[in-house]
Amino acid sequence: MSGSAYLRYVALGDxxxxxxxxxxxxxxxxGWADRLAEQVARHSPGLRYANLAVRGRKAGQVRAEQLAPALAMRPDLATVVAGVNDVLRPSVDLDEVVGHLEAMFAALTAQGATVATLMFPDVGRITPLARPVGRRVLALNERIREAAGRYDVVVAETAAHPVATDPRLWSADRxxxxxxxxxxxAAAVAQSLGLPDSDDSWTRPLPVDGARASALRVVGAELRWAGTFLGPWLGRRLRGRSSGDGRQAKRPTLLPVASSTGYTSPAV
Structure with a gap:
């Protein structure tokens, strides 16, 4: 159904x-899934969209909590993106992680849905302190790509272009x-799905930023990031807590897609 009209889009993830x-x-x-839904809806006015994603969820939790509700909605388009919360842990079984993703790929495609996923950028290029995690992310990408190939899952190669690690694309928490x-x-997934009006403009680099930070400023920025974001994250891990504790999906049922969310979308 790639490039065709869709009636029901369900997003699963973290x-x-x-x-x-x-x-x-x-x-x-x-978020990108909402933005993708808006683009799909421009050419499929009857589209209904649900977003089951909840922050902090690992791949096994996404499968356990979101797959059954997603299947009950019988989507003809689904996106499945998870695994980063797993590789952020110091001990992770990548085969187990991808096993959960592959089970979701299998169940959704068996029901007739077009399924899309995406690749994760090397976080070590975004923040030097995350370099050990970056290697695990790249290994996860390779396994996801292989699993996707077994089920004709569409893969948006979002990590293949240098712009993916431009700090200007990332929030303060990196x-x-x-x-x-x-x-x-959203633009990358739209192109991978062959949606009308999609193109490769998302791969292009941002304008050159002439300002170069000194080594001292870079070190200072890393320390501020560690204190503001890394420290609290580690604290939650030590307490067995998650940022998603007690949270529910923001859009748990299929609803029509509004043409605008009320604030301006930045250019891609």
Missing amino acids: SQTEGLGDGDDVRGLR LHAGPLGHARI
Whole structure:
């Protein structure tokens, strides 16, 4: 059904699909999945869209909590993006992670849905302190790509272009895309699906920023990031807590897609 009209789109995943970094919990979160739904709806006016993603969820939790509700909605388009919360842990079984993703790919495609996923950028290029995680992310990408190939899952190669690690695409926490990053992800998935009006403009680099930070400023920025974001994250891990504790999906049922979310979408 790639490139065709869709009637029911369901997004499964974690904080990136929920939309963290694009809006906030007061105004509401938008995110790449919402943006993709808006693009699909421009050519499929009857589209209904559900977003089951919840921040902090690992791949096994996405499968356990979101797959059955997604299947009950009988989507003809689904996106499945998870695994980063797994590789952020110091001990992770990548085969187990991809096993959960592959089970979701299998169940959704068996029901007739077009399924799309995406590749994760090397987080070590976004923040030097995350370099050990970056290697695990790249290994996860390779396994996801193989699993996707077994089920004809569409893969948006969002990590294949240098712009993916441009800091201007990322929010202050460096774990979630900012508005411009979410816009680029949506454009990448749209092109991979062959949607009308999609193209490769999302791959193009941003204008050159002539300002270069000194080594001292870079070190200072890393220390501020560690204190503001890394420290609290580690604290939650040590306490066995998650940012998604007690949270529910922001859009748990299929609803018509509004033409605008109420604030301006950045150019991609």
